[in-house]
Amino acid sequence: MSFRAPVRDLAFALQTVGHPALLARVFPDLDADTVRAVLQAAGGFVEAELAPLNRRGDIEGARYENGRVTAAPGFAEAYRAFAAGGWNSLSADPGFGGQGLPKALELAVFEMVHAANMAFGLCPMLTQAAIEALSQHGTERQKRLVLPRLVSGEWTGTMNLTEPQAGSDLAALTTRAEPDGAGGFRLTGQKIFITWGDHDVADNICHLVLARTPDAPPGVKGISLFLASKRLVNEDGSLGGPNDLRPASIEHKLGIHGSPTCVMLYEGARAELVGELGQGLPHMFVMMNAARLQVGVQGVAIAERAFQQALAFAQERRQGRAVWSGDYPAPIYAHPDVRRTLMLMKAKIEAARAICLTTGVLADLARLAETQEERAAAGARQELLTPIAKAWSTDVGVEVASLGVQVHGGMGFIEETGAAQHYRDARIAPIYEGANGIQANDLVGRKAPMADGAVVRELCAEMLLTAQTLTDTEELAKLGRRLAQGAAALEHATDWLLAHRGPDALAAATPYLKLAGDVIGGWMLGRQALAAAGSPDPWLKGKAALARLYASQVLAQAPALADGLMDGAEDLEATAAEALTG
Known part of the structure; x- marks a missing residue:
């Protein structure tokens, strides 16, 4: 099926969760019309140039012969068009040929690139990371001779x-x-x-x-x-x-x-x-952290591609009787569980997208905000969210791609439909640029304990304020109550982690990261629902419906997840050998 760049969803996410007022102070010449123009142009490019190559790249792939690698058919021409269009230089320093646009806008563009053709997007993605490393730590020669050519995409x-x-x-x-x-x-x-x-x-x-x-x-x-x-x-x-x-x-x-x-x-x-x-590892971490955020965006992107294909299939495939209308044969989209699955896929995509874009905004504010206090606060929250953006979003990518196969039924297991490719492509993202277990260890070992947990507590306090506003809004009251319960569960789990450093905290790391992602994702959706509240636009009304479904399917589980992760690691040390023996 053809891919449609999610320009409207991306623009809405940037407008609602991307701290537009703060960002406007840093980028005063950037307005909503400019953002939409960039997104529309990028969307047109990826739909026309990259998406048509995705399936062929999967089938034919890159080739290694006689000590050289040849890219998949069409990729070289598409890359040259990508570089010529300026898509490689969006957030780079104008002093080196960049356009100086916000990191979040670059991430939004790259989401569309990865969704259209994830294998292609990996090439410029790593170039972006190299640009960041050399911008911060390169020598004058490297900045003069190498950096401009990386920014332009020539290299x-x-x-x-x-x-x-x-x-x-x-x-x-x-x-x-x-x-x-x-x-x-x-x-x-x-x-x-x-x-x-x-x-x-x-x-x-x-x-x-x-x-x-x-x-x-x-x-x-x-x-x-x-x-x-x-x-x-x-x-x-x-x-x-x-x-x-x-x-x-x-x-x-x-x-x-x-x-x-x-x-x-x-x-x-x-x-x-x-x-x-x-200092190689600290220097390389500049590159790795940039790549980790981009990989989180890959998770969102492949989920979006899988969702679009599953939705189109569900609307076309006819099977069984519709319980609401009685139509027979009805498109499977008319069956409640299929529709629930599709809405959950969409809700998780929008939650992960918002987490990644927010992290991108914080990266800009950490460098460019007016005061040292603002820069420090943004930098601390960026550090906290980066492992969540990478790990939670890539887990969402795999989950949504798997659900996409499920919506297709037996046809999803057949390569010709294309659903299986999205699942196969998505599976690497939780592994590379630091496996998700390592991200979870980083979160509980370094990021959550920052300032003795104050960074997490400040975030939870903000989420509770949003929860109160939601609770006071009739159509969103249940969402508000569940967000409040989720934020309280995250704060309680954080207090437990700080009191149980070492094996217990590390054993709880992955469940804790999931809890944090689930709750923060619900917060993001709640903010979007508030922004859309009262609008007669059916598309905006859908934002509230997605947030409510997420609250019932995901946020409702947060207290139990927090309770479970606090059980400790005793069995891992004492009885794992017995438990794992066949």
């Missing part, structure tokens, strides 16, 4: 972290960076799972690589960050000869077949230090 960027023996344990990295005697370094080692590590869609590929210098201490403190490009960069910015690095193979994956995932070999490759020696 692409990658992130080289893990190795076969390391997995998520980056302290185990062994790639070496030997000084070359001329101020540079030579990289030797193997990196795995390198998304778009090689291709033919752009003139050069800039690899950001974690490695160790000869005298580096063991562990993460011995890791530094290096820039190594596929082709060497001359002092005038022109391209020189090939560097001593190459793809050894590409992986054969469950999904995202159009995205080449490479094993990369560095065989004495010339490289430059990025930032300070021994």
Whole structure:
């Protein structure tokens, strides 16, 4: 089926949960008409150029032959059109050729890109992350010669972290960076799972690589960050000869077949230090956090694509008698459980979308708000929401894609319908850029305890204020009561976590993240429902219906989820062996 860019939903989300008044102070020339114009133009591009390539990319995929990678059919031409349209430069610094637009608007555009063609979107997504890392930590040479070409999309960027023996344990990295005697370094080692590590869609590929210098201490403190490009960069910015690095193979994956995932070999490759020696992991976290938020947006995007296909199928497929009208045969959309499923899919999409866009707004406010107090508050909440945006939204992506297969019934299990591709594509997002269990550990170990829990408590207080306003609105009163119960449950669970650091908190990490995402998502939907309250527009009235369904299906479970996660980890330590033995 054809894909329709959700321009109206995105514009509404930016208007209602994106702190428009605060953002207007930071971007005074940006108005609603400009936002809608950007979204409409991007939507037209992805519908025409990217969505038609999605199925072909899945079937034919990228190819590895004779030491080189060729992109899936049509991807190279589409990428060049993407770069020429300026879509790679939306939020980048105008000093390096960027457009200086808000991060949240860029995320909204990239949601449409990923929904149209997730495998394609991974290439510019990682380039965005490389831009952020070099903007903060690059040398003057790197900013002068490399950064503008990444911003323009002439070159692409990658992130080289893990190795076969390391997995998520980056302290185990062994790639070496030997000084070359001329101020540079030579990289030797193997990196795995390198998304778009090689291709033919752009003139050069800039690899950001974690490695160790000869005298580096063991562990993460011995890791530094290096820039190594596929082709060497001359002092005038022109391209020189090939560097001593190459793809050894590409992986054969469950999904995202159009995205080449490479094993990369560095065989004495010339490289430059990025930032300070021994600070590679903190520097790389700039890139990783940018990518994590973008991956959260991927979860929203693939859910939107799966939902659209499931809705179209449900409206066309006729089976059984409609309980409301008595029509026979009726479209399965007329059956209550199918309709409930579709509304729950849509509600979770809108909740996840709002969480991701809000996190993007906070990223801008953390840099650009007028006062240090505003910047600090925005930065703290951004830190809190980032693991939730990544993990909760990608779990939503998998859940909604799975429900999309379910709505199709047996036809969903058949590849020709396309529903299975969305499920396969969605499944990687909870794994890469920090598996969701790691995000949950980060949330309970670092983010929730910030300021002894004050950041979470302030958020809960805001949610309770919204809950009171909802309770005072007749059509939304039940939503308000359930949001209040959810916010109280989250605050109670946070107090328990702070009192039970260590194994108990870590055992509760994933349920706690789910609780936080469920409640914050309900808050976002509640704010949207308030913005739509009283409107005769059927589309806006639908926002309240989605929020009410979410309250009954999701928020209602929050107190029980909070109660359950506080049971502790005793059985995990004491009796896991007995419980798991066959």
